[in-house]
Amino acid sequence: MTVENTDQAVPSPRTVRRSPAELCAAIRDDVILGVFAPGQRLTEDGLAERFGVSRMPVREALRMLAVEGFVRIAPYYGTFVAELSPDEAADLLEIRAVLEPLAAARAAHRRTEAHLEQLREVVREGRQAVFHGTLDRLPALNTRFHTILAEASGNTSLNSIVEQLRYKIAWVYAVELPRRAADSWTEHQLIVDALEQGDAELARAVMAEHIRQADAAYRVRNVP
CATH class of the missing domain: 1.10.10.10 (Winged helix-like DNA-binding domain superfamily/Winged helix DNA-binding domain)
Structure with a gap:
């Protein structure tokens, strides 16, 4: 209505x-x-x-x-x-599943200490928001986390594509994020840990699992 x-x-x-x-x-x-x-x-x-x-x-x-x-x-x-159609949402999820593990793998080798510090701070704020129940802060913090990670990849073209999609992706997940807020920010910490270790394959794997869990929650939410 x-x-x-x-x-x-x-x-x-x-x-x-x-x-x-x-x-x-x-x-x-x-x-x-x-x-x-x-x-x-x-x-x-x-x-x-x-x-x-x-x-x-x-x-x-x-x-x-x-x-x-x-x-x-x-x-x-x-x-x-506007309203995202199921087809548009599915397209965004598919694109994200390809781009973000790639960005994480590249960031494991190209991130700077400044990138790591920014990511640690975003994770800290995200966990505080979960603890205090200020869940309306999570979509913006989540977008910030993935934006910094794309920047840390050092790939200008990849960063540009993620930049174009980031708000639509935030829209797809805005309802899902509070639902699994604690798990999501634990997964974010695992991604930062992998970047700190400089382990590209681990970073790729934990990012892929993070997206898989988020996508599964989104799809379950939208089952008629």
């Missing part, structure tokens, strides 16, 4: 300056976290009030999100939150 109301947050007391890119990120996060449901109508006025901005940057942000596939703009009807 389509939900019409987008005024879900307390309006800001004054209009603030935020770029379309910043608004795009904020609205995208709300879509990924389910604040805005698939099929929900988004209005420029409602979003402008929610984020305390004028309508113009909202309009541009919605155009950006339409290009990314997070919203669909229907002329004369409005803008609506």
